[in-house]
Amino acid sequence: MTWFLLFVAIAGLLMVMARESGAKPAIMVLAAVGVVSLLFASGTLALVLFIAAGAVAAAGLPGFRQSWLTGRMFDTFKKVAPKVSETEKTALEAGTVGWDGELFSGRPDWHNLLINRNTGLTEEEQAFVDGPCETAIAMCNAWDVAVERADLPQEAWDFLKKEKFFGMIIPKSYGGLGFSAKAQSAVLQKLAPNESLMVTVGVPNSLGPGELLLKYGTDEQKNHYLPRLADGREIPCFGLTGPRAGSDATSIPDTGIVCKGTYDGKEVIGLRLNFEKRWITLAPVATVVGLAFRMFDPDGLLGDTRDYGITCALVPRDTDGMEIGRRHCPVGSPFMNGPIVGKDVFIPLEFIIGGQEMAGQGWRMLVECLSVGRCITLPSGAAGAAAYAVGTAGGFTRVRRQFNTPVAEMEGVQEPLARIAAHAYITRAAVNQTANMVDNGEKPAVPSAILKYHLTEFQRQTLADAMDVHGGKAVTLGPRNYLGISYAGVPVSITVEGANIMTRSLMIFGQGAIRCHPYVLQELAAKDNDDQMAFDEAFFGHAGLIFGNAARAFTQALGLGRPEVPFDSVSRRYAQAVARFSAAFGLCSDAAMTTLGAELKMRELISARLGDVLANLYLASMVLKQWYEARPVESEEELMSYSLQLLLHRAEKALDEFLLNLPNRPVAMALRAITLPLGRRWHAPGDDLTRVVARAMSTDTALRGSLLEGAWTSVSEGSAQNPVASYNHLLKGYARAEGLYRKVAKAYGKGELPVESLHPEQRVESALEAGLLSAEEAEFMRDYEARVLEMLTVDDFAFDAFARNQETLVRHSAA
Structure with a gap:
């Protein structure tokens, strides 16, 4: 009893x-x-x-x-609570909180995610993606751009300007295209097979003068620059990173000193700039430079303030004292990127973006713009690269035969093929659904960091897998190699807009723990305002959340009290798992903040693992929303299950590693008993799912077509031949070809064909002579084999094609 x-x-x-x-x-x-x-x-x-x-x-x-009780708790809290700097406050206040906040709560309300359906592109936007985008990508062969020219063809530059590719974010009232975030993402996904082209278009539409002018510029600045940026008369770049500061704008050493100088023949108050910038995309060809620097007024010419802080200004290329035009050589694809140096460059105050009243507001301007731009440009490139890998890797492994079998039927190959398909599926869902959030008024700061890190890491894995299944075809560079240059350029995406290591270890959870938590920001505000009643409400609400998350995490881990979720029977268990791990994540986040306090900032591996849990739950949510809104095609259920099992496995693994490494071991053991009472239950996707997904992406199926939706699949009429279109053509005839392959191979095995018929073409002719193939079947196979051989062929060059050192050539020739 x-x-x-x-x-x-x-x-x-x-x-x-x-x-x-x-x-x-x-x-x-x-x-x-x-x-x-x-x-x-x-x-x-x-x-x-x-x-x-x-x-x-x-x-x-x-x-x-x-x-x-409250007074005593408040006094203690004020002593132990971490101090938040002004720069940290600015970063925390940037952007909005949406679904990421729901995941932090431990009780995600799915209706808040599903209420804004992704309605796709407008007719005008879709026409642009289907028309000018197809033309632009067809103009740019990766080998020609990266090796022969180290630049886009001039006709491509002219076309981009004519069609206003650089003005996608600029409103029509200023002569731009006024595209939605979804449309910008769709354009970049289409252009992704050529990294130089994608970066050239993406950067002016991301963090840079255009976006900063739109949000903060004066009317005079907008009216002058925006129409010129839209039609390509002005090519912009933005100088933020430097040799020592990298992307950390708060520590840049570049200065702007308020002083008097001469401009247009008149003495005016302005800024004397001294700066050294590196890794600035489009700098070698830019006509106007956006510049971030630290502004000082030592003589008090503007008032009592001496240190204004980070400030942003626009500087024309031809300004005296600015050195610009030299280039860096980014790995993989040397798009336009280079240094900018300024020595005693004088500019009037009206060059400050937003005018004098925006002096010192540069850090806020940058973090607010970056919260949107970071979740569009590089993630969209990753999505496009993944779709391209599906098209090429799936096609190649189906037509490439070993041991008289398509290599796509080998389980060792099917594993990376299925992984490529899942990464493409997850990436597209995350990019498209997050862009839809932006179009609905959100500025997703934490999700932008999630997408930047995890999708570019997916891109790295996806292209590595694609290279692996291609073998020698992909490691031999030349015009026919459609993967090698993109693979070599992956570190660029990994590094820019905040290096991935820092994004994972500092930003995702570090920013989200305060920004997205239902109560932490309120508690810190109560401390700063010395408001005991506000603290009481926030602190004890926080306590209730902790107990609630503990109860939910424990019961749901045991299969009890599963939440109601608005999903079908196929996807319901995955949504319930996201909710369960959301509660576990919320509980563990509070435990880490409580036990480590201010030290958590320095425990980057702890922060990184909590960020991994959050990120995988966010990505899983995007897949679930995509599934909820779509009309699934055949085998998509298996791909959806594969993708969600992969993400939940990763989330549970990160949770387990957090518990293994949390310094306070009694707390860690208690958390494990609550969050993982039955141990780890989510395993990596099984072999059956792997086989189904790999076969569907490597044959002419509705699922392959769905994964390639929005990718470059048309037959090219430009200089760049489209391998995806070639493989799609081959896959349409594969079923017939495979039957004939088997028929001829069987005859050869029985000795019915000459033993010297070793090449496929020889066997076809021998089978025709023997009456095993009809004339029409033989003609089909001749054409099919010729197309296959073209896709398997690699480039070769003259002996001296690559040599720069002529003495080496002479020595070899003499030998």
Whole structure:
């Protein structure tokens, strides 16, 4: 009886806690079971339950606790709470909180995610993607751009300007295209097979003068620059990174000193700039430079402020003292990128973006713009690269035969093929759904960091897998190699817009822990404002959340109290798993912040693992939303399951590693008992799913077509031949070809064909002579084999094609 009543008390408390129903129901449960215990069972148990009810009443009833507990807690909190710097506050205030906040809460409300459906592109936007984008990508062969020219062809530059590719974010009222975020993403996904082209178009439409002018520029600046940026009369770049500061704008050493100088023949107050920038995309050809620097007014020419902080200005290329035009050589594809140096460059104050009143607002301007730009440009490139890998790797492995079998039927090859398909599926869902959030008014700061890190890492894995299944075809560079240059250029995406290591270890959880948490920001604000009542509300709401997440994480891990989710029977269990891990993540986040305090900033591996949990839950949510909105094609259910099992496996693995490494071991063991009471349950996708997905992406199926939707699949009429179009053509004839392959191979094995018929073409002719193939079948196979051989062929060059050192050539020739 005693054990039964104890079980009832615990079960009742768990139900109350999981629903966060407040203190009164918990008190009633404890008191009721205590009375029954006193009457029919153990007085000791009753005493324990009454004490527990009293403790809940003391902490949970506002009037009771505020008289004696809140003040003491507030005094302690003010002593131990981490100090948030002004630059950190600016970063935390940038952007908006959306689905990332729901995941931090431990009780994600799926309706808040599903309410804004992705309605796709407008007719005008779709026509641009299907028309000018197809023309632009067909103009640019990767080998020609990266090796022969180290630049886009002049006709491509002219076309990009004519069709206003550089003005996608600029409103039509200023002569731009005024495209949605979804359309910008679709354009970049289409252009992704050529990294130089994608970067050239993407950068002016991301963090740079155009976006900064739109949001902060004066009317005069907008009216002058935006039309010229839209039609390509001005090519912009933005100088932020330097030899020592990298992307950390808060520590840049470049300065702008307020002083008097001469401009247009008149003495005016302006800025004397001294700066050294590196890795600036489009700098070698830019006509106007956006510049970030630290602004000082030592002589008080503008007022009492001496250190204004980070400031952004626009500087024309031909300004005296600015050295610009030299180039760096980015690995893989040497797009236009280079240094800018300025020595005593004088500019008037009106060159400050937004005018003098925006002096010192550069850090806020940059982080607010970056929160949107980071989740569009590089993630879209990753999505396009993944789709391209699906098209090429799936096609190549189907037509490439070993041991008289398509290598796509070998399980060792099917594993990376399925992984490529899943990465493409996840990446597209994340990019498209997050862009849709932007179009609905959100500025997703934390999701932008998630997408930047995880999707570019997916891109690295995807292209490595694609290279592996191609073998010698992909490691031999030349015009026919459609993967090698993109593979070599992956480190660029990994490094720019914040190096991935730092993004993972500092930004995702580091920013989200305060920005997205339901209560932490309120608690810190109460501390800064010395507002005890606001602290009381936030702190004890926070306490209720902790207990609620503990109850939800524990019960749902045991399969009890699964939340209601608005998904079909196929995807429901995955959504419920996301909700369960959301509760576990929320609990572990609070435990890390409580036990480590300010030290958590320095425990980057702990922060990184919590960020991994959050990121994989976010990506899984995007896949679920895509599934919810789409009309699935054949085999998409298997791909959806493969993708979500992969993401949930990664999330659980990150949670397990966090628990293994949390310094406070008693807390870690308690968290493990609550969040993983049955151990790890989500495994990597199994072999059956792998086989289905790999075969579907390497044959002419609706799933392959779906994965290639929005990719460059048309037959090229330009200088760049499209391998995806070639493979799609071959796959349409594959079923017939495979039957004929088997027929001829069987005859050869039986000795019905000459033993010297070793080449496929020889066997076809021998089979025709033997009457095993009709004339029409033989003609089909001749054409099919010729197309296959063209796709398998690699380039070769003259002996001296690559040599720069002529002495070496002479020495070899003499030998």
